[in-house]
Each structure stands twice: as structure tokens, then as C-alpha cells.
Amino acid sequence: MTLLVTGGAGFIGSNFVLDWFAAPATQGEPVVTLDALTYAGNPENLAALQGDARHTLVQGDICDRALVDQLLARHRPRAIVHFAAESHVDRSIHGPGAFMRTNVEGTFTLLEAARAYWSALEADAKAAFRFHHVSTDEVYGSLGPGDAAFTETHPYEPNSPYSASKAASDHLVRAWHHTYGLPVLTTNCSNNYGPYHFPEKLIPLMIVNALAGKPLPVYGDGQQVRDWLYVGDHCSAIRAVLAGGRLGEVYNIGGWNEKPNLEIVHTVCALLDELAPAAERGVVSSTSGQAVQRYAELITHVKDRPGHDRRYAIDARKIERELGWRPAETFDTGIRKTVQWYLAHGDWVARVQSGAYRDWVATNYAQR
Numbered sequence: 001m002t003l004l005v006t007g008g009a010g011f012i013g014s015n016f017v018l019d020w021f022a023a024p025a026t027q028g029e030p031v032v033t034l035d036a037l038t039y040a041g042n043p044e045n046l047a048a049l050q051g052d053a054r055h056t057l058v059q060g061d062i063c064d065r066a067l068v069d070q071l072l073a074r075h076r077p078r079a080i081v082h083f084a085a086e087s088h089v090d091r092s093i094h095g096p097g098a099f100m101r102t103n104v105e106g107t108f109t110l111l112e113a114a115r116a117y118w119s120a121l122e123a124d125a126k127a128a129f130r131f132h133h134v135s136t137d138e139v140y141g142s143l144g145p146g147d148a149a150f151t152e153t154h155p156y157e158p159n160s161p162y163s164a165s166k167a168a169s170d171h172l173v174r175a176w177h178h179t180y181g182l183p184v185l186t187t188n189c190s191n192n193y194g195p196y197h198f199p200e201k202l203i204p205l206m207i208v209n210a211l212a213g214k215p216l217p218v219y220g221d222g223q224q225v226r227d228w229l230y231v232g233d234h235c236s237a238i239r240a241v242l243a244g245g246r247l248g249e250v251y252n253i254g255g256w257n258e259k260p261n262l263e264i265v266h267t268v269c270a271l272l273d274e275l276a277p278a279a280e281r282g283v284v285s286s287t288s289g290q291a292v293q294r295y296a297e298l299i300t301h302v303k304d305r306p307g308h309d310r311r312y313a314i315d316a317r318k319i320e321r322e323l324g325w326r327p328a329e330t331f332d333t334g335i336r337k338t339v340q341w342y343l344a345h346g347d348w349v350a351r352v353q354s355g356a357y358r359d360w361v362a363t364n365y366a367q368r
């Protein structure tokens with residue numbers, strides 16, 4: 001019994017692999033992580049598993065069919081959990097090509113490799129095999145203020161190159177089930193936050209910028225609404241679907257926690273004021289040169305994201321009804337843990353802010 005996890009060195013994937021070995025129900029089942037280690041993939045996220053015979057990290061590309069075939073033949077996994085993707089909407093606006101390649105072509109390659117492997121399995125192993133596709137609420141498009149939350153039957157209306165590429169991958173997964181009978185599961189989740197979140201995304205970017213006295217760039221009026229879920233809860237939901245989800249079904253995963261971006265940024269600032277006061281740390285504003293008293297002073301409204309979706313909301317009743325899953329964290333407990341994690345892991349933050357990171361920040365924010 002082994003799992004093949006793609007993208008397991010990224011934010012959610014690494015949390016999933018670490019939680020997998022910590023969760024008693026998984027009984028230490030071995031994991032093979034396949035990850036290209038792009039800018040977003042970091043083997044340091046999995047450092048706690050170094051030397052642990054139950055875990056193997058393979059650096060490689062999901063578009064490399066020969067490599068995927070070889071891994072399937074060697075490790076004989078009973079499931080593939082597919083996280084690998086280009087995941088950042090702003091990057092997809094600046095350079096959509098990588099999103100089409102990894103998210104569409106990569107998912108296609110994995111599906112074909114999985115189909116060949118699964119077709120040749122003995123009856124019992126064939127019946128037990130699962131291809132779990134990890135996707136996003138962004139495929140459903142944008143909601144108005146009074147609209148009902150996304151259910152699993154909401155029409156697909158992706159608006160960004162990222163969400164279009166994820167929508168395409170969802171459709172491929174669906175088609176491989178309906179046409180070839182591949183035993184697939186798809187989960188569509190809302191915005192995650194927590195440890196190992198790369199600081200290009202809203203919450204970690206705000207934490208690291210605030211501590212450095214840099215502007216906190218809020219796109220447009222900051223009233224765009226997202227549903228936020230602590231990453232550990234996403235991992236437990238995936239384990240629940242993998243264990244008990246019905247084949248070919250889609251499960252929405254969410255935190256029942258809709259908040260406008262500006263409120264999120266103020267919450268992060270207030271927690272930093274409490275846990276790491278700017279005056280005590282001697283934080284100086286990088287733009288005014290003045291000492292910072294309250295981190296919220298650094299909030300700066302900047303040009304909006306093109307095609308910015310206004311609101312996402314997830315109706316997560318199906319996964320609760322069928323599998324008994326609900327998030328364990330509230331936003332208050334999750335965001336406090338997250339801020340504390342970043343304060344305790346300054347070395348990790350410093351190491352991921354490489355030259356390539358600084359180039360991206362210049363590309364995305366210089367013209368705003």
C-alpha cells in the first residue's frame with residue numbers, strides 16, 4: 001500500500017504529506033512524492049521526513065510520461081493524489097503558458113499513465129485504486145453579493161488563465177471516468193492558509209511585508225470576498241474523500257468562512273500588533289522612513305487584478321452529509337496559528353525569498 005502524491009513539496013501538498021504520517025488512521029502508509037520543485041516546491045517543507053523510509057521524494061515533471069510510468073511500475077501505488085499545479089492567479093495573468101502545460105497537459109499525462117497502470121491491475125487492486133484530483137472553487141467563476149454559495153452542480157465559469165486551466169483539468173478527469181471508467185474523485189476547495197504558504201499569496205505576503213515595514217498591497221477596494229480554510233482541514237477533507245468518497249463524484253470543501261480581503265489584512269495586522277509589536281521590533285516603513293506604530297499603517301490600495309473575481313463561497317454540505325467532514329479550525333484559531341508559525345519560521349521565509357522571488361515581486365507590483 002503506497003500513495004503517489006504529485007506536488008507534495010508545495011504548500012498544500014507538503015501539509016498533506018506531513019499530516020498523512022501524523023494521522024493515526026493512515027497507519028504510516030508509505031508516500032512517494034513527485035514534484036518538479038519549481039519556485040513553489042521546497043524540499044525543506046518535508047525536512048521532518050528526511051531519513052524516514054516511508055517517504056520518497058522524486059524530483060520530476062508530471063508531463064514526463066516515461067517517469068510517471070516508471071514510478072507507477074516501481075511503487076505500485078493504490079492511489080494517486082494530484083496536487084501538482086501552477087497555482088497563482090497573478091502569475092497566470094503574466095504568463096499563462098506554464099499553467100496550460102502543467103495543469104492541462106500534466107493532468108492529461110497523469111490520467112493516461114494512471115489509466116494504463118490501472119487497466120493492468122488484478123481485480124481487487126483495480127477496484128481499490130483511486131485517482132484523486134485536487135481542484136479549486138475558482139472554476140465556478142464569481143458570485144454576486146446575494147448569490148447562493150457554489151454547490152457541486154454550479155456551472156463552470158472560469159475567469160482567469162489559472163482557473164480556466166484548472167477547469168480544463170477537472171473536465172479531463174471527469175471524461176476519463178465516464179469514458180474509460182478510471183476511478184476518480186475530485187475535490188474543489190476554497191482559499192487555504194497556514195504553514196509553508198508561499199509568500200506570493202495574500203496572507204503570507206501581508207505577514208512578511210508587515211514585518212519588513214513594506215507596503216501591504218490591497219488590490220482595488222479590498223472588498224473581494226473569499227472563503228478561507230485552514231490547510232490542515234483541507235488535508236483531513238482529502239483523506240476523508242479518498243477513504244469514502246463515491247467514485248466519479250465531486251466534493252466541495254470550504255471553511256464556512258467568507259471574508260473580504262481588507263478584513264483579512266486588518267486581522268493579520270492586529271495579530272502582529274499583539275504578537276510582534278512594531279515598536280518593539282523597531283519596524284521602519286520602507287516608503288516613509290518613519291517608525292511604524294501599528295502595522296495597519298502600511299496598508300496601501302493598489303491597482304486591481306485584471307478580471308478579478310468578486311466573491312467565492314462554498315457550500316460544503318455534501319461532504320458533511322456523506323462523509324461527516326467539517327473543518328476543525330475556526331478562522332480565529334487558524335489565523336493565530338498561522339501568524340505564530342511565520343513568526344517562528346523567519347529562516348524559512350528568508351530562504352524562500354530568493355532572487356527569483358524578488359523578481360516576481362518587482363514584476364507584479366511595480367506597475368500597480
Ligand code: NAD
Nearest residue numbers: 007009010011012036037038040041061062084085087192
Ligand atoms: P503550490 O504552488 O504551493 O504548489 C504546487 C506544487 O506543484 C509545487 O511543489 C510545484 O513544485 C509542483 N509542480 C508544479 N509544476 C509541476 C510539474 N510540472 N510537475 C511536478 N510538480 C509540479 O500550490 P498549492 O497552493 O499547494 O496548491 C496545490 C493544489 O491545490 C493545486 O492543484 C491548486 O490548484 C489546488 N488548490 C489550491 C488552493 C489554495 O488556496 N492554495 C485552494 C484550492 C485548490
Ligand code: DAU
Nearest residue numbers: 087088089136137138190191200201202217218219224261
Ligand atoms: O480559491 C482558491 C484559490 O485561492 C486557489 O485555487 C489558488 O491556487 C490560490 O492561489 C487562491 O487564489 P486567490 O487568487 O484567491 O489567492 P491570492 O492569495 O493570490 O489572493 C487572495 C485575494 O487577495 C484575491 O482577491 C486577490 C487579493 N490580493 C492578493 C495579493 C497577492 C491582494 O489584494 N493583494 C495581493 O498582493
